[in-house]
Amino acid sequence: MSKTVILIASGDLRDSANQVCWSAQAEMEQQLTAAIESFGYEVKRGHDYDAELGHGFIRSQRQGIDVFREIDPDAPLIVAEAVWQYSHHVLAGLMTHRGPILTAANWSGQWPGLVGLLNLNGSLTKAGVRYCSLWSETFSDEAFLTNLKSWLDDATVSHDTSHAAALDLAACDENARQVGTEVAETLRRDKAIMGVFDEGCMGMFNAIIPDSLLNPLGVFKERLSQSALYYETLQVDTSEAESVRLWLDDHGMKFHTGPDHATDLTDAQILDQCKMYIATMRIADDFGCDAVGIQYQQGLKDLLPASDLVEGMLNDSVRPPVRSRDGSRELHPGQPLIHFNEVDECAGLDGLLTQRVHQALGQPVENTLHDLRWSDRDLSGTVEGQVWVLEISGAVPASHFEGGWAAAEGFRQPPMYFPSGGSTVRGISKPGDVVWSRIFVADGKLKMDLGLAKSVALPDQETQRRWDATTPQWPIMHTVFRGVSRDQMMARHQANHIQVAYARSEAEAKVAMQAKAVAASELGIEVCLCGDVD
Ligand SMILES: C[C@H](O)[C@@H](O)[C@@H](O)C(=O)CO
Numbered sequence: 050m051s052k053t054v055i056l057i058a059s060g061d062l063r064d065s066a067n068q069v070c071w072s073a074q075a076e077m078e079q080q081l082t083a084a085i086e087s088f089g090y091e092v093k094r095g096h097d098y099d100a101e102l103g104h105g106f107i108r109s110q111r112q113g114i115d116v117f118r119e120i121d122p123d124a125p126l127i128v129a130e131a132v133w134q135y136s137h138h139v140l141a142g143l144m145t146h147r148g149p150i151l152t153a154a155n156w157s158g159q160w161p162g163l164v165g166l167l168n169l170n171g172s173l174t175k176a177g178v179r180y181c182s183l184w185s186e187t188f189s190d191e192a193f194l195t196n197l198k199s200w201l202d203d204a205t206v207s208h209d210t211s212h213a214a215a216l217d218l219a220a221c222d223e224n225a226r227q228v229g230t231e232v233a234e235t236l237r238r239d240k241a242i243m244g245v246f247d248e249g250c251m252g253m254f255n256a257i258i259p260d261s262l263l264n265p266l267g268v269f270k271e272r273l274s275q276s277a278l279y280y281e282t283l284q285v286d287t288s289e290a291e292s293v294r295l296w297l298d299d300h301g302m303k304f305h306t307g308p309d310h311a312t313d314l315t316d317a318q319i320l321d322q323c324k325m326y327i328a329t330m331r332i333a334d335d336f337g338c339d340a341v342g343i344q345y346q347q348g349l350k351d352l353l354p355a356s357d358l359v360e361g362m363l364n365d366s367v368r369p370p371v372r373s374r375d376g377s378r379e380l381h382p383g384q385p386l387i388h389f390n391e392v393d394e395c396a397g398l399d400g401l402l403t404q405r406v407h408q409a410l411g412q413p414v415e416n417t418l419h420d421l422r423w424s425d426r427d428l429s430g431t432v433e434g435q436v437w438v439l440e441i442s443g444a445v446p447a448s449h450f451e452g453g454w455a456a457a458e459g460f461r462q463p464p465m466y467f468p469s470g471g472s473t474v475r476g477i478s479k480p481g482d483v484v485w486s487r488i489f490v491a492d493g494k495l496k497m498d499l500g501l502a503k504s505v506a507l508p509d510q511e512t513q514r515r516w517d518a519t520t521p522q523w524p525i526m527h528t529v530f531r532g533v534s535r536d537q538m539m540a541r542h543q544a545n546h547i548q549v550a551y552a553r554s555e556a557e558a559k560v561a562m563q564a565k566a567v568a569a570s571e572l573g574i575e576v577c578l579c580g581d582v583d
Pocket of ligand 1: 133161164346391420441442466545546
């Protein structure tokens with residue numbers, strides 16, 4: 050391999066985030082560069098630090114394309130990430146790059162760099178681009194250095210992915226097979242609509258399912274606009290929104306409010322979120338949507354508070370009632386209206402299957418995506434080994450907390466991401482048996498990985514340490530994946546997001562996982578079970 054390695058860094062579209070996160074990126078690049086140089090290679094940055102902007106990230110697709118024009122297409126290239134990044138900033142260039150590609154992240158929870166890495170990996174996989182991927186806490190550990198040397202010398206790295214095995218339908222429980230088959234048949238026959246409020250969030254190419262892959266399953270997109278959501282939000286009567294707020298207060302949700310719109314969560318922001326909740330339900334009703342996804346970051350973030358509180362309510366069967374515009378009907382009474390955060394359509398499809406499978410099996414229907422944010426040893430010693438921090442950037446259904454809404458807290462979304470604020474739905478996901486899953490696109494097909502996990506209880510101090518090490522405004526699930534090590538998960542998972550749903554017991558979780566696997570498989574999705582699933 051050439052002795053000169055090009056290093057690039059993709060960032061956020063929001064310079065406020067790029068500026069805050071730059072020092073962590075600079076430190077990570079220094080460590081990574083030292084490791085590469087120790088093997089006799091030279092590192093050259095593919096684009097400069099911008100003194101005026103105060104960061105050195107690629108901050109748009111345009112800039113990314115321009116940067117790649119100056120890069121030798123055959124040079125070895127590293128995309129280094131310590132922050133949340135938009136994959137499309139670099140995807141265009143990576144798609145035509147001929148030299149070896151490595152994606153690398155620092156093992157840190159401080160900013161969502163691992164989340165950014167996983168999104169880029171999933172996007173490259175969907176795009177059919179060959180790449181290798183590495184992560185490290187210190188960039189000096191043996192496992193990392195061995196793989197780095199192997200990439201530098203031979204353009205290969207090796208990760209253990211033996212935890213994934215193709216689904217064996219014959220090995221599935223009879224009940225699971227029956228329920229899974231029925232769910233698949235019903236979906237194909239009756240069809241379903243996913244309402245997509247502005248397709249494609251933050252460059253998450255991997256999250257978009259092409260219609261040609263989705264429609265054969267009986268699922269169709271209704272392409273909706275966040276402008277329509279904004280308009281409808283403004284039409285909602287304030288008194289209706291106040292009843293939603295009252296419902297939340299009565300159910301014990303605790304909002305941490307203050308007077309300053311720029312930095313605090315305000316009552317006015319919460320009221321706007323309550324209006325948006327009603328507006329979303331009404332638009333979903335207008336279009337007969339079975340699930341909806343709000344892009345919510347770009348576009349909406351400057352007009353309205355973030356939609357997290359809205360999403361937490363939508364995804365729960367215990368939520369404030371919403372009536373049709375003429376007041377004649379309650380919309381989806383006692384049922385969640387499935388919401389897929391950041392219009393992640395893979396999560397939306399998964400949510401549809403999960404809700405139907407869990408409903409049929411009498412299991413809790415509430416499900417959500419989370420970010421695979423970080424994993425660390427449990428320093429309290431309560432749980433042996435690694436415990437993952439699953440932490441979605443805003444809200445989960447409150448039923449995931451012990452105590453439901455009474456355990457939910459609302460914090461202001463961080464200003465660097467959300468200038469118009471908005472409440473999160475924060476809490477600790479209760480201990481219990483969890484089915485995890487992820488639908489993704491690879492080799493031009495839909496695929497799905499599933500497995501079992503435990504949501505575990507950790508002492509308050511350890512929970513706080515994990516929040517402090519990540520984003521304390523966001524909800525957390527302390528997760529132990531059964532039979533999947535930290536590095537196996539990182540090596541195979543094709544998304545920043547992961548879907549989770551509870552079951553009432555370990556045995557029931559296994560049946561629920563199998564039933565969902567069968568449903569997916571009957572729909573033509575290539576399914577793998579991961580880890581210890583017996
Ligand atoms: C607020 C940020 O943009 C987050 O939404 C981002 O880090 C993610 O969570 C991506 O899944």
